[in-house]
Amino acid sequence: MIGVLKSLTATMGTFMRKPVTIQYPTEHRKVPERERAFPILLWDFNIDEPFCTGCHACERACPVECMTVTMRDNPLFAEGKSKRRKIIDEFYIDYGRCMRCNICVEVCNFDAIAMNNTWSGHELSTVDRKELILDLDQLLDLSKRKDLQAWDPAAETRASTEGRPQPPIAQVGATEDAPAAGEPLTVAERSAEEQDSPPTP
Amino acid sequence: MALVLWGLFGVDMNVWLDAFLRLQLIVIVMTVTVMALIYVERKFVGRIQMRLGPMRTGPYGTLQSVADAVKLLTKEDLRPATADFWLFELAPYVTFVPVFMTLLALPFMEDWGVRDLQLGLFYIVAVSGVTVIGYIMAGWASDNKYALLGAVRSAAQLISYEIPLILAVLAVSMVAGSLNLNDIILQQDTIPNALLQPLPFLILLTATLAELSRRPFDIPIGESEVVGGPWVEYSGIRWSIIFALTEYAGLWGMAVLGSLVFLGGWEFPFGTSGFWGDFDFLYQMALVFAKSSFLILTMMLISATFPRLRIDQLMAFCWKILLPFGFLQIVINGIVLMYLDSEVTRDIALFATSGALLVAMAYVTYLATRQPSREARVAAMVAARSIQ
Ligand code: SF4
Numbered sequence: 012m013i014g015v016l017k018s019l020t021a022t023m024g025t026f027m028r029k030p031v032t033i034q035y036p037t038e039h040r041k042v043p044e045r046e047r048a049f050p051i052l053l054w055d056f057n058i059d060e061p062f063c064t065g066c067h068a069c070e071r072a073c074p075v076e077c078m079t080v081t082m083r084d085n086p087l088f089a090e091g092k093s094k095r096r097k098i099i100d101e102f103y104i105d106y107g108r109c110m111r112c113n114i115c116v117e118v119c120n121f122d123a124i125a126m127n128n129t130w131s132g133h134e135l136s137t138v139d140r141k142e143l144i145l146d147l148d149q150l151l152d153l154s155k156r157k158d159l160q161a162w163d164p165a166a167e168t169r170a171s172t173e174g175r176p177q178p179p180i181a182q183v184g185a186t187e188d189a190p191a192a193g194e195p196l197t198v199a200e201r202s203a204e205e206q207d208s209p210p211t212p
Numbered sequence: 213m214a215l216v217l218w219g220l221f222g223v224d225m226n227v228w229l230d231a232f233l234r235l236q237l238i239v240i241v242m243t244v245t246v247m248a249l250i251y252v253e254r255k256f257v258g259r260i261q262m263r264l265g266p267m268r269t270g271p272y273g274t275l276q277s278v279a280d281a282v283k284l285l286t287k288e289d290l291r292p293a294t295a296d297f298w299l300f301e302l303a304p305y306v307t308f309v310p311v312f313m314t315l316l317a318l319p320f321m322e323d324w325g326v327r328d329l330q331l332g333l334f335y336i337v338a339v340s341g342v343t344v345i346g347y348i349m350a351g352w353a354s355d356n357k358y359a360l361l362g363a364v365r366s367a368a369q370l371i372s373y374e375i376p377l378i379l380a381v382l383a384v385s386m387v388a389g390s391l392n393l394n395d396i397i398l399q400q401d402t403i404p405n406a407l408l409q410p411l412p413f414l415i416l417l418t419a420t421l422a423e424l425s426r427r428p429f430d431i432p433i434g435e436s437e438v439v440g441g442p443w444v445e446y447s448g449i450r451w452s453i454i455f456a457l458t459e460y461a462g463l464w465g466m467a468v469l470g471s472l473v474f475l476g477g478w479e480f481p482f483g484t485s486g487f488w489g490d491f492d493f494l495y496q497m498a499l500v501f502a503k504s505s506f507l508i509l510t511m512m513l514i515s516a517t518f519p520r521l522r523i524d525q526l527m528a529f530c531w532k533i534l535l536p537f538g539f540l541q542i543v544i545n546g547i548v549l550m551y552l553d554s555e556v557t558r559d560i561a562l563f564a565t566s567g568a569l570l571v572a573m574a575y576v577t578y579l580a581t582r583q584p585s586r587e588a589r590v591a592a593m594v595a596a597r598s599i600q
């Protein structure tokens with residue numbers, strides 16, 4: 012009997028509370044910074060070419076074989092502007108098959124590929140499956156527009172761990188005792204840097 | 213339009229024309245009310261569940277009911293090949309017409325209903341009982357096991373809860389000494405019947421929920437058990453007649469009836485002679501609107517709070533609790549009204565006895581629904597083991 016009244020006050024209480032609904036197509040939640048949507052390629056603003064050298068490492072590692080990579084000689088290397096001998100020629104990723112496993116990002120020696128961590132990686136519905144096969148320009152587009160969210164590991168650690176000891180956040184392959192000195196910048200650092208400085212022409 | 217309204221509110225007119233116009237008015241108001249109620253319920257229940265409810269059709273989703281109506285009217289009206297043609301096609305109307313007929317006797321304002329019946333209360337109770345026939349027709353004609361199950365369940369539930377409902381209004385009409393709704397309202401100018409008769413008021417609320425098959429009494433149409441009960445096979449306009457019109461018009465009708473009979477209708481707080489002269493009817497309408505809205509929201513809150521009862525709990529609650537206490541109330545009312553002449557002592561006695569009965573009913577329900585303590589259950593299990 013008391014329970015009846017209690018439950019009525021409980022429902023009245025929730026009636027007074029603010030609804031938790033987010034009206035999705037017009038409002039978005041913030042995606043977490045380490046969100047993994049689909050892989051995209053990154054653009055090297057210093058030299059104005061993709062980081063990707065077309066080395067096929069990601070293509071071979073991809074468990075579902077959804078990538079197609081071809082390589083060509085880099086004209087900018089001949090001109091002496093770039094240190095990359097080879098550069099990517101054609102790059103296709105079939106988002107219809109990709110299972111967002113992050114392996115391609117981990118195996119890439121040039122930090123040329125990263126997981127899209129914005130909403131554009133999620134709202135991909137198309138009327139035709141063929142449109143889910145992205146070519147080089149589309150893959151580079153997000154990075155060129157600098158729309159990738161910078162990942163601030165320190166802030167994230169502060170926010171999510173509440174003082175628990177965390178494994179050091181490091182690029183795969185970099186060991187703790189041989190840290191970043193002289194090594195290529197990690198994707199996170201690079202994207203943070205790019206956010207700060209305008210591209211050098 | 214102004215002329216028509218003028219005619220409705222006093223000027224003499226051909227009796228048939230008058231009836232026709234009043235009916236038209238009721239139909240229009242009912243349709244709008246039903247749409248509004250559907251919207252209000254979705255919003256209200258949404259907020260209770262911390263959702264927003266409909267938001268995308270029109271500003272704040274206000275046009276959602278209109279969109280739904282258009283969708284339902286243009287949907288295909290399916291009929292199973294094995295269904296009984298006439299029963300299947302007619303069942304929605306058989307469920308809806310009684311609900312509509314109850315609206316005809318309700319005085320929404322002073323001396324303004326479609327018809328002012330001398331036995332209005334009796335008429336409403338009698339007519340609303342017919343709805344169950346439509347349920348059974350629909351369930352039988354659909355040639356579907358779930359539909360038939362639902363129909364049988366609704367027959368059991370609706371007929372059972374009809375009796376406490378009748379007892380509740382009977383108790384009130386004893387106090388008022390009349391079955392005419394206008395008289396009953398006029399008699400509540402100082403104290404509404406809900407105060408004099410709290411127990412029948414509660415019984416009426418409960419029985420109304422059951423009569424309308426709303427949660428927690430939605431056993432006949434429980435979608436997780438009998439997938440919509442008698443209405444499994446209906447679609448399109450027939451389904452909307454059944455569901456939207458019958459359910460929500462019924463809700464509206466019963467809420468207005470409750471507000472008239474128990475909450476004093478347009479009479480209670482300020483008396484009939486309003487302050488606005490010729491436009492008193494507006495204020496009376498607002499009063500009835502406010503009271504019935506309160507009842508409707510209460511019922512929606514109850515519906516949104518409690519889970520569905522089991523059918524044995526439902527029947528036990530009706531036959532073992534509501535019914536005996538309803539009868540007790542009537543007997544006590546009889547004694548009080550017979551032997552107490554002075555109005556004050558009579559009112560006090562009515563309030564005291566009904567309140568005491570209410571407390572007693574709550575206590576009996578508590579005793580019946582009490583769970584044995586954890587220790588007792590463990591002891592029982594241990595005892596059962598040791599017997600083996
Ligand atoms: S995320 Fe996994 S599945 Fe997708 S392209 Fe990279 S390696 Fe292939």
Ligand code: SF4
Nearest residue numbers: 063064066067069119
């Ligand atoms: S993305 Fe990285 S691993 Fe894949 S081809 Fe380009 S450079 Fe090689």
